[in-house]
Amino acid sequence: MSEQANAETDSVHTARGPEVASRVGIALGTALLICFVTGLISHGIQHPPSWFWWPANPVWLYRVTQGTHVISGVTAIPLLLVKLWAVYPRLFERPLLGSPMRALERGSIAVLVGSTIFELSTGLLNIAQYYPWKFFFPTAHYAMAYAALGALAVHLAVKLPVIREALGRPVNSNAGLADADIMATRHVSRRAILTAAGVSAAAAALAVAGQTVPFLRWAAVLAPRSGHGPQGVPVNRSAAAAGVGDRARDPGYLLTVAVGERRRQFSRDELLALPQARARLPIACVEGWSASADWSGVRLRDLLAVVESYSGGDVRFESLEGGGIYRNSVLPQRHVVDDRTLIALSVNGETLDLDHGYPCRLIAPNRPGVLQTKWLSTIEVVT
Incomplete structure (x- = not known):
């Protein structure tokens, strides 16, 4: 089949659906898991329980783990937006609850979406040191991370058969989709959406990575502190x-x-x-x-x-x-x-x-x- 025919075939496949949602979900889940683990390390250092141990060497270790925490969190933001876009029509399907299994699925989605939005939005504001809320950020951020992780585990357990099936199909497959879904976004290819998700995630990471990685400082357009300050060292609290x-x-x-x-x-x-x-x-x-x-x-x-x-x-x-x-x-x-x-x-x-x-x-x-x-x-x- 010619490249033109391939392009025409791909253009009629809806970008919304499990094929895009599953693939973007893998990247999003990976970013959130990295963010969760590095966040636990940071919280343990600042508020150490009796069993916690953190070494003095190598001297750069916290620099790497905390930089990774922020970069992975910022990377997750465009991935979350694409993921929500891909599943948006299905979020409001009827019945909203139905069987116990469906109620569990609906509930896990609600907690997962709400807690993830909370974590990423408050984390982004924390980077900018802007606190429009009255709660103590570290405690709330730490607690909600567990809510997000638990909801993610339940969601994966419930949706695993659907995810496996979707990943086993080619990106341009229309299997399992209603005609209305296909017609809704027929002019947007899945490949274009997946490419846009990858590029936007990489751009988001690059926009903040420079505050941790010196040779990327030129690209850190969203980093509030990337090396400037008295005597060449940034200042948080004056x-x-x-x-x-x-x-x-x-x-x-x-x-x-x-x-x-x-x-x-x-x-x-x-x-x-x-x-x-x-x-x-x-x-x-x-x-x-x-x-x-x-x-x-x-x-x-x-x-x-x-x-x-x-x-x-x-x-x-x-x-x-x-x-x-x-x-x-x-x-x-x-x-x-x-x-x-x-x-x-x-x-x-x-x-x-x-x-x-x-x-x-x-x-x-x-x-x-x-x-x-x-x-x-x-x-x-x-x-």
């Missing part, structure tokens, strides 16, 4: 937003360090007088952006040793901030003893900018930026 400007600039600033029963205070000059160390570490945020920088300051374990011999335990950091859930952070022992964990005093060869945590901040390998506490006031070993 000193003005945190309300710490006056306290951070106070000439009488002192950092309190407590190890066991011993406690000592250090001025910034005294910190600079201690042996200095350097480390090249990425700082990566939950919104997906990351940037590598050259940090210098006092190794945390060396600073603790000046006060008292460090015999183990996690270390708690407190900021000059007056409030906020992230004014405190706890650093696990495996990070405490790492050579690259610093109380940073400078970045990229310059004194820390106020927005980067002046007079000093924590920088540790393989940690979310939100836990790299800025404007330090207290460091304390906890058991």
